[in-house]
Amino acid sequence: xxxxxxxxxxxxxxxxxxxxxxxxxxxxxxxxxxxxxxxxxxxxxxxxxxxxxxxxxxxxxxxxxxxxxxxxxxxxxxxxxxxxxxxxxxxxxxxxxxxxxxxxxxxxxxxxxxxxxxxxxxxxxxxxxxxxxxxxxxxxxxxxxxxxxxxxxxxxxxxxxxxxxxxxxxxxxxxxxxxxxxxxxxxxxxxxxxxxxxxxxxxxxxxxxxxxxxxxxxxxxxxxxxxxxxxxxxxxxxxxxxxxxxxxxxxxxxxxxxxxxxxxxxxxxxxxxxxxxxxxxxxxxxxxxxxxxxxxxxxxxxxxxxxxxxxxxxxxxxxxxxxxxxxxxxxxxxxxxxxxxxxxxxxxxxxxxxxxxxxxxxxxxxxxxxxxxxxxxxxxxxxxxxxxxxxxxxxxxxxxxxxxxxxxxxxxxxxxxxxxxxxxxxxxxxxxxxxxxxxxxxxxxxxxxxxxxxxxxxxxxxxxxxxxxxxxxxxxxxxxxxxxxxxxxxxxxxxxxxxxxx
Amino acid sequence: xxxxxxxxxxxxxxxxxxxxxxxxxxxxxxxxxxxxxxxxxxxxxxxxxxxxxxxxxxxxxxxxxxxxxxxxxxxxxxxxxxxxxxxxxxxxxxxxxxxxxxxxxxxxxxxxxxxxxxxxxxxxxxxxxxxxxxxxxxxxxxxxxxxxxxxxxxxxxxxxxxxxxxxxxxxxxxxxxxxxxxxxxxxxxxxxxxxxxxxxxxxxxxxxxx
Numbered sequence: 273x274x275x276x277x278x279x280x281x282x283x284x285x286x287x288x289x290x291x292x293x294x295x296x297x298x299x300x301x302x303x304x305x306x307x308x309x310x311x312x313x314x315x316x317x318x319x320x321x322x323x324x325x326x327x328x329x330x331x332x333x334x335x336x337x338x339x340x341x342x343x344x345x346x347x348x349x350x351x352x353x354x355x356x357x358x359x360x361x362x363x364x365x366x367x368x369x370x371x372x373x374x375x376x377x378x379x380x381x382x383x384x385x386x387x388x389x390x391x392x393x394x395x396x397x398x399x400x401x402x403x404x405x406x407x408x409x410x411x412x413x414x415x416x417x418x419x420x421x422x423x424x425x426x427x428x429x430x431x432x433x434x435x436x437x438x439x440x441x442x443x444x445x446x447x448x449x450x451x452x453x454x455x456x457x458x459x460x461x462x463x464x465x466x467x468x469x470x471x472x473x474x475x476x477x478x479x480x481x482x483x484x485x486x487x488x489x490x491x492x493x494x495x496x497x498x499x500x501x502x503x504x505x506x507x508x509x510x511x512x513x514x515x516x517x518x519x520x521x522x523x524x525x526x527x528x529x530x531x532x533x534x535x536x537x538x539x540x541x542x543x544x545x546x547x548x549x550x551x552x553x554x555x556x557x558x559x560x561x562x563x564x565x566x567x568x569x570x571x572x573x574x575x576x577x578x579x580x581x582x583x584x585x586x587x588x589x590x591x592x593x594x595x596x597x598x599x600x601x602x603x604x605x606x607x608x609x610x611x612x613x614x615x616x617x618x619x620x621x622x623x624x625x626x627x628x629x630x631x632x633x634x635x636x637x638x639x640x641x642x643x644x645x646x647x648x649x650x651x652x653x654x655x656x657x658x659x660x661x662x663x664x665x666x667x668x669x670x671x672x673x674x675x676x677x678x679x680x681x682x683x684x685x686x687x688x689x690x691x692x693x694x695x696x697x698x699x700x701x702x703x704x705x706x707x708x709x710x711x712x713x714x715x716x717x718x719x720x721x722x723x724x725x726x727x728x729x730x731x732x733x734x735x736x737x738x739x740x741x742x743x744x745x746x747x748x749x750x751x752x753x754x755x756x757x758x759x760x761x762x763x764x765x766x767x768x769x770x771x772x773x774x
Numbered sequence: 775x776x777x778x779x780x781x782x783x784x785x786x787x788x789x790x791x792x793x794x795x796x797x798x799x800x801x802x803x804x805x806x807x808x809x810x811x812x813x814x815x816x817x818x819x820x821x822x823x824x825x826x827x828x829x830x831x832x833x834x835x836x837x838x839x840x841x842x843x844x845x846x847x848x849x850x851x852x853x854x855x856x857x858x859x860x861x862x863x864x865x866x867x868x869x870x871x872x873x874x875x876x877x878x879x880x881x882x883x884x885x886x887x888x889x890x891x892x893x894x895x896x897x898x899x900x901x902x903x904x905x906x907x908x909x910x911x912x913x914x915x916x917x918x919x920x921x922x923x924x925x926x927x928x929x930x931x932x933x934x935x936x937x938x939x940x941x942x943x944x945x946x947x948x949x950x951x952x953x954x955x956x957x958x959x960x961x962x963x964x965x966x967x968x969x970x971x972x973x974x975x976x977x978x979x980x981x982x983x984x
Contacts, residue, residue: 371855371908373887405873405881481871481885484856 274340279347291333291344294322297761302346303355303384305470306364306422307334310527311431317422318361319384321354322346327639330354352388356404359389363709364398365445366394368415375472377485381420396457400445408438408449411477412466416448418599419473424560425449432624436461449473456693460626463531467517474625479515490732492519494717496710497533497586498619499629504529506711513537513711513730516651518700524723530626540711543694545669546735551702552682560737561705565743568703569688569750577604581652584641585667585690585740586615586631588707589715589727591688592667592740593633593640594767596755600665600745601644603753613637616670616695627720632710636718649673656680665686665747667740669695669706669709687760688747690740705747708733714760715739720765803835831877832918834942837901837914840892840931841939843948848936852911855888856904866896867903891931894920917942 276285285294290313295302304405305317313335321330326342330351333344346349365383376631402416421440427448430436435554441450443557466474487582488507495502495516506518516537539642543649548557548564559567570630572580582600584593601611615631649672655661657680664684669691671678681687681700689701710717712733718724734741738746741763747757749761757763786795832838843851854871859905872888874881897920903912923929940946 371857372853481854481873484860486860487856 273341274338275341276338277343278728279345285338289338290329291322291324291336291338294338295333295346300346302333303380303388304334305318305380305420305667306424306469308424308427311424311427311468314423315426316422318478319355319360319362321351321358321608323348323351328570329405335444341760355384355388356391359385360391362387362420363393364395365417366420367399369418372473373415373418374475374482374485375418375469379472380461381759382517389737401735402446403562407477408451409462409475412457412462413475413477413480414449415473415475418471418550419449419450420471421597422467422470423449424470425474428461428465428468429457429459429597429672431629433459433461433464437484458621460530460532460620461528461624462665463534463634464518464528465660468527474516477536482510483514484623487688490729491595491711492710493537493730494632494725494727495529495532495533496539496632496717497625499631500525500625500721501632501717501723501725502529502533502625503725504533506540507736508730511731513540524719524721524725525625528625532626534588537711539693540709540731541732544737545691545694545698545704545706545711546737548706548736552700552702556704558696561738561743561746564705565747565750568688568705569701569747572604572663572688573751575624575685579660579662580657580675580686581606581612581661581664582610583611583614583649583652583664583666584637586613586634587631587668587670587692588633588709588740589691589710589713590633590636590718590724591715591760591763592707592744593637595741595744596665596667596754597641597644598757598766599748599755601641602753603748604751610651610661611641611646612647612652612664613647614652614666614668617672617674627722632719633717635720635722636716639718653677653680656684659683662686665744666690666697666701669693669698669701687750692737706735706737707741708737712737713739726765758774788956790871804948832917836917837899837904839894839918839920839939840897840903840912840914840936840948841941842890842915842933843911843934843941844937845945846947848946850890850911850933851886851889851909851950852887853909854885854890857908858912863900863902863904863908864896864898866893867891869918870892887927887933890936892931892936894929894931895926912942913948915941 273284274287275282276294276415278295278705283298292302292304292307301320302320306314307320315332315335318332319464320333322333323345324331324336363385363576364380370382376382385716392762404415404417405413408414426438426440429438437455438449439452440447442448444640466476487509490505490507493504493506495504503519503521505519507515513594516526516534518525547558548561548566549558549568552558580600582596589769590761597611615634617630619627619630620626621628627704640744652661664685664686665688669689669756675696678696678700687701689698689705690705690707691698692707698704710727711730713727713729715727716724740761745757756768841981845851856869859867868889868891869887870889871885873885901914904914920929926956
């Protein structure tokens with residue numbers, strides 16, 4: 273195994289590795305713009321120049337492969353001067369409009385200027401002007417003046433998204449990112465170009481002007497958008513979610529997330545069910561959670577336990593589903609009734625990240641019901657139509673079938689729906705109970721690969737909402753069922769212990 | 775626990791206090807008669823103006839109620855960067871940033887405050903917002919202090935009110951040397967032509983596919 277000396281310390285490396293990878297692994301900071309661990313090497317920003325002994329000139333650390341016995345200096349006077357010169361060069365035509373730039377605060381130009389340059393511009397005369405706020409696609413805005421032409425976005429579209437829609441046009445000072453003829457940046461991962469942009473050149477229409485990044489509070493979370501379960505950060509300011517961005521995890525999503533996933537943070541606010549309601553259609557009345565629970569318990573008590581269906585939700589955590597299984601199968605039906613599964617309808621899929629199953633926890637719901645097998649939503653519709661199901665307790669307001677086919681559910685005497693967001697099922701429900709959204713609860717999601725991932729609450733539950741397991745526990749107590757779980761810890765210990773990966 | 779206070783020793787005359795009182799009154803009376811009858815030019819007292827309508831002139835650097843400066847076309851100079859609200863220790867500034875509409879010549883250049891609200895009751899008049907502003911858009915040189923009001927909401931100033939207040943010179947303009955897009959000087963930088971960034975951004979370029 274070759275050994276390389278970086279800043280007078282020896283490190284083991286693999287043959288063919290580049291200097292910057294060895295340095296990164298060992299915690300040595302080499303500044304760079306164009307290098308990204310998941311993308312090909314461009315070596316065009318020249319920020320990572322380091323001194324390699326026996327080489328006459330400085331070499332880009334992102335491109336230079338190590339050799340046994342190589343001696344590298346990353347902070348020699350020659351290197352520091354080169355970095356200063358590169359910074360001055362990159363900032364030559366930069367508009368320095370940091371106060372109105374969304375990247376300010378997490379901008380590598382700002383960070384490296386403080387660290388490596390710190391001098392005023394020596395440019396005499398007018399800077400080169402280029403297009404500003406150009407819409408590259410429905411979700412991405414391009415500011416050519418701020419761009420340093422690192423081509424990260426170009427390489428991302430070509431190599432990761434496999435849709436080479438971006439390219440570099442013009443030359444020298446006038447170089448800028450251009451779109452392919454007749455195209456827009458509209459593939460499913462367009463927001464990732466803004467995410468990996470090291471400067472403020474690419475910004476998203478969604479986050480544009482929404483907040484300054486220093487106001488944001490980041491909490492690790494799991495994307496609820498599909499069964500891939502991408503790891504993400506949810507960024508909030510004053511308790512309002514402003515954006516979601518990928519959290520690096522090579523086991524699950526690498527460095528990326530899809531556009532739909534990045535926008536799932538809106539579910540925290542949009543169409544939220546914030547208070548309980550009792551009654552169907554025009555007779556529906558908003559009420560307190562306690563009153564709705566009492567009413568629901570009474571209504572379920574009036575139908576035989578054998579015709580009460582428990583409908584597990586693949587949008588809800590494994591713990592929520594586990595408590596529903598306990599309540600319905602073991603305490604209420606005592607093995608007589610059936611368990612069903614609901615969730616959002618399937619959607620588009622690709623071989624990068626997006627999964628056709630648009631629910632984050634289908635596998636977790638199935639596992640929670642084991643050893644019972646779950647029946648599909650169509651079975652529930654048939655049984656409701658046939659009259660073998662008269663009441664149902666449902667986790668989640670979405671159904672995998674079109675709304676027009678949900679008519680049989682209108683025949684049910686009792687339809688208790690626990691949901692965070694309004695959906696077709698909450699419209700048909702006799703009792704709606706406000707559940708906390710995925711961003712407000714602790715719990716686990718199991719993705720399509722079977723990886724159990726921990727969810728942490730990013731905010732307190734909105735309105736009257738409570739975690740679904742808690743609502744179910746309260747419902748059980750109203751129904752005089754001996755459901756022993758009063759804390760999430762008790763639920764977790766009772767549910768099958770399994771390894772949590774993230 | 776009691777402490778013993780060590781006092782300097784006093785003589786019998788000092789502990790009487792009467793000589794010190796007479797001494798002090800002497801100074802008071804000397805100044806009084808000089809000011810009252812002496813007509814000295816360097817009198818330290820100012821003439822009281824007399825009526826409630828006349829006020830003391832504030833010093834030139836007095837930090838009064840905020841105002842927003844205007845561009846030449848009357849729009850706010852503010853670009854809604856939120857630097858002032860970030861710097862504000864009292865958190866009395868609320869700004870909702872937005873983008874100029876498509877047909878505005880300033881579209882694509884800058885953001886602007888859709889709402890700009892200052893709670894003058896919460897403000898501690900420290901002037902940090904003025905220091906933080908990169909555009910000379912917010913100033914405290916209106917020469918006014920927060921007036922007494924009947925309703926609390928009367929002291930929550932919206933953008934329109936802040937824009938309407940002139941400086942002590944009676945003007946609304948700012949001293950930002952940077953030309954604004956619709957301002958005539960910004961075109962002179964490009965030989966009198968419209969800067970390319972304004973019309974190219976909207977109409978697209980070769981290869982842009984628009």
